[in-house]
Structure formats: C-alpha cells, structure tokens
Amino acid sequence: MIPTLFASRLRARHLLAWLLPALLLGALAVFLYTEAPLAQVRALQGELPELFTVLGFYGDSSLPLFLLSYLYGLILPLLSTLLAIHLAARLITRPLLDGRMAMLLSASHSRGAVLLSLWWVMALYHLLLALAALTGQVLMALLLFPEANLLALLRLSGGFLAVSLVCPALTLLLACASPDERALRRRGGLLLYGMLALGLVARLPGWTRWLRFASFWSLFEGTRLIFNGASWQLPLLALALTLVLILFALLSFRGREV
Structure with a gap:
C-alpha cells in the first residue's frame, strides 16, 4: 500500500456526507422501537404484510431483531451499493480517463500497490459507514x-x-474493466441493484426462495448472528469472495492500458 496515496483520497467532508445519514438512520431505527412508533409499524405491517416480507421484516420481539428488519433488510445494503459505485467512479474510473492514474504509475509505483491503496480507501469508507450506523444504534x-x-x-x-x-x-x-464512467455505473447498477432485488424477492414464500443463491446478500443471515454468536461461516465466505474479486481486479488492471 502507498500511505500518501491512501491518505490523499480520504476527504473529511465527503466522509461526513455518507456517515451522518448512517448515524441518523441507526438512531432513528432504535427510536422506532419505542411504544408509539412501534404500534404504527405493526398497524402498517398488518395492512401490507407482503411488502414487509420483501423488505426483510423478521419481527419485533427484541430490539436486535427489529433493527435487523428495519436497517439491514434494505436501507444499509442500498447505502453500501450506492457508496461502492460512487467510490469506484471517483477513485478509479475518472483518474483512468483524465490522466491522473498515468501520473501515479509514472512515479515508479507498481500497479498492484496503487490499486490496493485505492481498495483500502473503499474498504475504510464501508467500515466507517457500518460503524456510524452502529454508533447511532448504540447511543x-x-x-x-x-x-x-x-x-x-x-x-x-x-x-x-x-x-x-x-x-x-x-x-x-x-x-478496472469498464471503458468509462457510464459503463461502470451501468454495469455496477445492473449487478449490484440486481442482486439486491433478487435478495428481496427471495424472501417471498415459494419458488422465489431459490433466488437467494444468485445474490451475495444471502450470505448475511442476521438471525443467526443474533441468536448464535458463533455463526461466522457465511461472513467468512463473503470475505473469501471479496478476496477473489480483488485478485481478478488486480489481473484486469495489470492488463489495462493507462
């Protein structure tokens, strides 16, 4: 990793634009578990049970289960998707097109070191997003x-x-594989929003449950994490998938013209 490159891509104002909404959403989710808002949520669920099933509403017998339903069913996955596409465009695609990436590589930095530095910036943003949401919940x-x-x-x-x-x-x-930002957003949107949609539809009863195997979001089984603290096999599998994707990105970047 290149520390100066890593530090230069972190922007406090840009970070706050993502972390503040996550913090507020985390706090709001806990507030909704108080008596009056929870009664309204239950009434709405009685009128629209299918919608709540699609959104991943598992129940409200405990605060963690309610937060799993409200935050982790759709809101935080959607935020992560938006953030990932935005960061890839800002950190990689635009510098590839405007010459900034060529300048970096001409300064005797290896392609692998540059790409891994940018990856750690993206990973840190997602870590802070999750921590901001957790901080709002805990407070x-x-x-x-x-x-x-x-x-x-x-x-x-x-x-x-x-x-x-x-x-x-x-x-x-x-x-690394897209020719321009429009192609990145089109492909990223198709894959990530598509997988998120498949994960939502897979919550319905019937044959649609098989669709969960087409989405990596099925690796997040919050109920197992709530009731069985040792259930880390699926998150570890997700980390292995992440590592494989990074390796493919390094191979793609190595063969790309800059």
Missing part, C-alpha cells in the same frame, strides 16, 4: 433501552460489514 439504545443486548448489535454490524465488502470489491473489478 440511542443506551438512552432508551439500557437493557438491550448490545453484543447482538455488534455481531449484526460485523456480519453486515463482512458481506457488504463484496460491493466495493465488485465495483473495483468493474472499474
């Missing part, structure tokens, strides 16, 4: 539900982070 839980199982919230966040890292790894590969 509000300490205020409203001091007896809540905070370890379960920590396991949820860790498992989600492990699976969400597939997003930047995939967009890293697509950025």
Whole structure:
C-alpha cells in the first residue's frame, strides 16, 4: 500500500456526507422501537404484510431483531451499493480517463500497490459507514433501552460489514474493466441493484426462495448472528469472495492500458 496515496483520497467532508445519514438512520431505527412508533409499524405491517416480507421484516420481539428488519433488510445494503459505485467512479474510473492514474504509475509505483491503496480507501469508507450506523444504534439504545443486548448489535454490524465488502470489491473489478464512467455505473447498477432485488424477492414464500443463491446478500443471515454468536461461516465466505474479486481486479488492471 502507498500511505500518501491512501491518505490523499480520504476527504473529511465527503466522509461526513455518507456517515451522518448512517448515524441518523441507526438512531432513528432504535427510536422506532419505542411504544408509539412501534404500534404504527405493526398497524402498517398488518395492512401490507407482503411488502414487509420483501423488505426483510423478521419481527419485533427484541430490539436486535427489529433493527435487523428495519436497517439491514434494505436501507444499509442500498447505502453500501450506492457508496461502492460512487467510490469506484471517483477513485478509479475518472483518474483512468483524465490522466491522473498515468501520473501515479509514472512515479515508479507498481500497479498492484496503487490499486490496493485505492481498495483500502473503499474498504475504510464501508467500515466507517457500518460503524456510524452502529454508533447511532448504540447511543440511542443506551438512552432508551439500557437493557438491550448490545453484543447482538455488534455481531449484526460485523456480519453486515463482512458481506457488504463484496460491493466495493465488485465495483473495483468493474472499474478496472469498464471503458468509462457510464459503463461502470451501468454495469455496477445492473449487478449490484440486481442482486439486491433478487435478495428481496427471495424472501417471498415459494419458488422465489431459490433466488437467494444468485445474490451475495444471502450470505448475511442476521438471525443467526443474533441468536448464535458463533455463526461466522457465511461472513467468512463473503470475505473469501471479496478476496477473489480483488485478485481478478488486480489481473484486469495489470492488463489495462493507462
């Protein structure tokens, strides 16, 4: 990794634009578990049960289970997808097109070191996004539900982070293989939003459950993380998939003209 390149790509204002919404969403999710908002959620669920099933609503018997339903069913996966596509365009595709990448490589830096430095920037953004959402949850839980199982919230966040890292790894590969930013956004949107949609549809009963095998989001099984703290096999599998995608990105970048 190239420390100066890594540090130069971190922008505090840009980070805050992503972390503040995640922090507020985490806090809001806990607030919705209070009596009055929860009653409204239950009433709405009674009117639209299929919609809540698609969105991944597992129930509200405990705060971690409610947060799994509200935050990790759609909102945080969608944020991770948006962030991954945005970062791949900003850090890789645009520098490839405007000559900044050629300048970096001409400064005696190897292609592998440059790409891995940019990958760690993308990974750090996703780590901070997950931590911001967790911080919002924990602070509000300490205020409203001091007896809540905070370890379960920590396991949820860790498992989600492990699976969400597939997003930047995939967009890293697509950025190295795409001719321009439009192609990156088109391909990234098709793959990542498509997998997210498949994961949502797979929650419906019937044959659609088989669609979960077409989406890497099926590797995030929050209920197992809540009730069985030792269930880390699927998150570890997601990390292995991330590593494979990074290796393919390195191979693609090595053969690309800059």
